[in-house]
Amino acid sequence: MISRIHSHYLQRLPLIVAGIAALCLSACDQAQPVTYQIPKEQRADAMPTMAAATTPETSAPSKMNVLPGMQQAANEAGEVDFITPEGWKKLAASGIRKANLKVTADTGSAEITILTFPGDVGGRLANINRWRGQVGLEAATDEDLPAFTTAYDISGHRGLYVRLEGETQSILGALLPFHGSTWFVKMLGDTPTVLANEASMKLFLDSIQIEDHAH
Amino acid sequence: MKALLQFFASLRLTVVLLSLSMVLIFFGTLAQVETGIWKTQKDYFESALAIWAYPEAWIAYDKLYWLRIPMPGGYLLGGMLLINLVAAHVTRFTLSAKKAGIFLIHIGLILLLISELLTDVLSEESQMPVDEGASSNYSQEYRDNELVLIDRMHADFDTVHSIPIALLKPGRTVAVPESPLTIRTVSYYPNAQIGRSQEGAAPVESPANQGVAVKMNVVVTPTAVTYAENQINTATAYVEVLSPEGSLGIWLVSNVIDDRFPPQMVTLGEQSWEIVLRLKRHYYPFAVELVDFSHEKYPGTEIPFNYSSEVMVRHSDTTKNQKALIYMNHPLRYEGLTFYQASFANDDRTSIFQVVRNPGWILPYVSVLLMGVGMLVQFGMHFFKFLKKRATA
């Protein structure tokens, strides 16, 4: 026996079912492209790519520009000693930076960093071209290299000194293959400041001692 | 019509549906061992039909590999149970004091089922990593990707054109809103190995003529999609950018080609856009600054006993600024979103929040309240009846 109250519900039943069905269907809507505006974002400094970038195995793609394994590799790499040249300010080493220094002058400022990664990190040319990109220079080929690179000894091992003069920014740096990893020493900053500190940079490079277990 | 209603309202149907639910949940739990929680939820509990396959890891797989067991899926069973419950109330139950308890329990149950459906449909979960001393104004999805073209020409703001990954079907074109560009997808791989070309790898022929693929000789080897909990699929695509003046080039984009690589720029005359494929972002009108993250461990061990993040939320409308402490079991509810302390990284210098938008979050609490009261009433009545019987016996 269905009372009047129940028949009222009975009429509502199809409506309820339809309502729920509509809800389900709405979930199947295809998303559309959108355009929106956000506050200005700084693009972080490009870091060297891994020789074969693989699927990052982290559940948290962190904002830090460090691939998993990079930090650990940096920690496991040897310690580095150096002499801070006159007028350079030594800052705290952090993350994968084994050393971090700064020099400021009227003409501008420059930052000096030492980093190390396992492997050849994409190879000599790729890294140099990355640096070239950072100071606004066109990519170079292997044939072009002798124009701005020379062999240079660092910590008792043969490396490569790189001199890149850009319009506003310049880089003086060195690449050092070292027992299975590569060390990068780079001064990047305003061109006048960088070029004025070339002598100091060379002194700095000469003073670098990397912990060496292989010899 | 009446016979149909009787069928839908019958108690036998209830028992059958409940038994089928148990079977579904059992096989769904077994399936999670193979395909992880997220995928199994989609296959078994958010579907009308689920099919269980005999797992490779079990004995006699070589003889039973063909075994497939189909069963009604979560939505079908949930829907039927809902209909069964409502029909039963309409036909059999009369609203009386004696049945009040059962009414409340069942209404609470209906509400719970509906709230779970709403959660499936409406809720959005994403994560927000913030470094100590820094702040973040966006969160990113765990699995969903987007193709974005970022226009940084304006001095005061960036314009982001976002295209959902679902629209990147090979051969299809999508117009980029509010821009002269159109994207044509050449190919799309949900998961792949990205690297420099090496002998022995079996990469896909690269159609790219611009960007990282060319400059760094990066090639793509498609791989199977992974459903493991802590792994991200490297969504990858070759896309061609078209303009009114013709093709601007073909780029390789992937969610692993991120800030660490030089930007891939699309240029048309004086305009330029950075093209990136990344985990989908949700930007907010506020920024969460991580003032301090602390990670306490039990003394003498590495076992964590509390993580807490002190945050300062700065809204563009400064009256809505808020300071908060987010820690385990103590989230921040702000602007319709809830921020939970999920995890941390980088040696305790980065805190990672789980951000959940679920407009229906209050429903389970309401349903629980109804069910609780209903149970107290119903079982209370039973218990007193039982005591009275024993007393007179």
Place this chain on the structure above:
Amino acid sequence: MKKFAFTLILIIAALIVASGFKPATNTSDFDVASFSELPVQVGGRIKPLDSVARNTLLVLAARQKVVTPEGVTLSPIEWFMDLTMRPEVADTYRVFKIEFPDDLGIAGLAQKGQRHYAFNDLLPHFDEILRLYKEINPEPKKRSPYEQQIADLNDGLTLYHRVMHSLHPVGTPERLDRLVDEYQSYISSIAPGLVALRQQQAAKDYDAELLSRFIQFGDDYLKLSKTAYLRVVPPIAPVDPLDDWKNIGLELLDVMRGDDLSPYVTSYASLTMAYRLDQPDMFNKTVEQLRQRFIGEFPNDINRVHFERVFNQAQPFYLSMQLYVLIFLTVCISWLRWPAPLAKAAFWVLLLAFTIHTLGLISRMYIQERYGVFVTNLYSSAVFVGWGAVLLGVILEKFYKNGVGAAMASLVGFCTLIIAHHLSMSGDTLEMMRAVLDSNFWLATHVTVITFGYSAMFFAGALALIFTVLGLFSKRFSKESAKSIVSMVYGITCFATLFSLVGTILGGIWADQSWGRFWGWDPKENGALMIVIMGAIVLHARWGGIVKERGLMALAICGSIVTVWSWFGTNLLGVGLHAYGFTSSGFWWTIGFAASQIFFICLLNLPWRYWRSAFGEDKNRRERKAILLAAQESGKA
């Protein structure tokens, strides 16, 4: 005779309880009891050395006693003293349990009929063990039993090594005999050593021999700081309970910075020397000194540490287990003879066992300082499931007074305590909880309620089992008895469904507060939901008249199977890992339990003519009558 039976049962019970409080026999003059109460910090909490000794021995040997080559039985703390202070002797004791030594594949290791091996027996095979260890699957859930044995052996050896190095540096017997002298010469060498080091760095002349000796100390103690397992040196007072204590190595290294050497270090050294040189007076005096210092610095903890040692010794759950066996036997006998006095005795002993069981749980709460929290890990969940079932049994027995409640209570109580005992083999059962689980409120509510739901489901299943057994085999099982069991099962199932539903909902609320998702389809959540649904099936089937007595019992037994799946089965799975836990020993027990329950369901389905009870015969008669009537009807038509 009746009175005698009653009194006998009570005396046996009293003897069992008394055995737990017997003071440990200590034939030597060394104050072992006080030594066993010295506190250390391990795994995040302060505990007595007694606990460390017992847990270590359990992990290595799967039992709490050691038999020396001379045939003397040692208690855990005595073994610990030998391990740390006379390692050369301890190395001859057989403490490493290897279940299947022949399967290890290490030539020359297995000894016929021996399952316990001494350190010295394993020493020649270290390289081989290490090599095999490197090759096994790094994922514990995916290891084969062989790989698991290798892993256990390697981990056991590491633990042994680390515990051995916990009180002082270890070396030759000569070194151990002169520890205090060593510390003295170390301390006096620090200042000149640092000077020599600076001179060397500045490329000046320095005393090479002095420097090398100083560096030798440094290296030694650095290695020690990484090996020592126990943290025996508390920070200087006033002390924060969350402060890290230091292990011996760290403390010795910190002396280089200019700190004084903690008196705890020298005290432990003199303890060792006194023990080795057989000087009980010296030993006892030093132990007393240490104790007094600890009381002075940790006035709030001394009682708890002492209590923990007493608790370890009393082993209340082991006592309850024995009492439950007594109760079960008594009730079974009471169904054959002397029903009244034996039933009464059984009830009293049940109350006693329940009280001890309860005191055990409360003691755990006190030691962990988590009041109201009954369950923190799988071990305590097993203890609590038993407790819940016994509580239900006591209540039922009070109402029905027919021994069934008491029998089932003791059956479930005994089984769960055995399970708990096996679960305790992995180490400290009073371990700390991971951060997300560390909420006393939710632990006390959600976990307790759900576990109580488990108890009730198991209890209902046990009642169904007894119904089956009595119904099939006991002539005296009448319709009334059957009716009472049916109403018991129905009532308990209502209770179980209620608690499981409430517990599951509480879990959902906890999850919503923790990570924003009320329901995540996690295996454990799924298991709990299955129990709720099972309970709902039983109740709805009963209300709809779909099942009668046998059907209800069969469903209740299904409930037991579902509960075991939810409690243990889901733990075996490694989600997203293709690991089904096939290699875990728990897997076979779970399968075995399920098979046994299915067997009972089959028994239930035997036709009524096989049921020897009065209840069964009555059912049989009714069925035959109904068939006859139906045949007549169809004949007529």
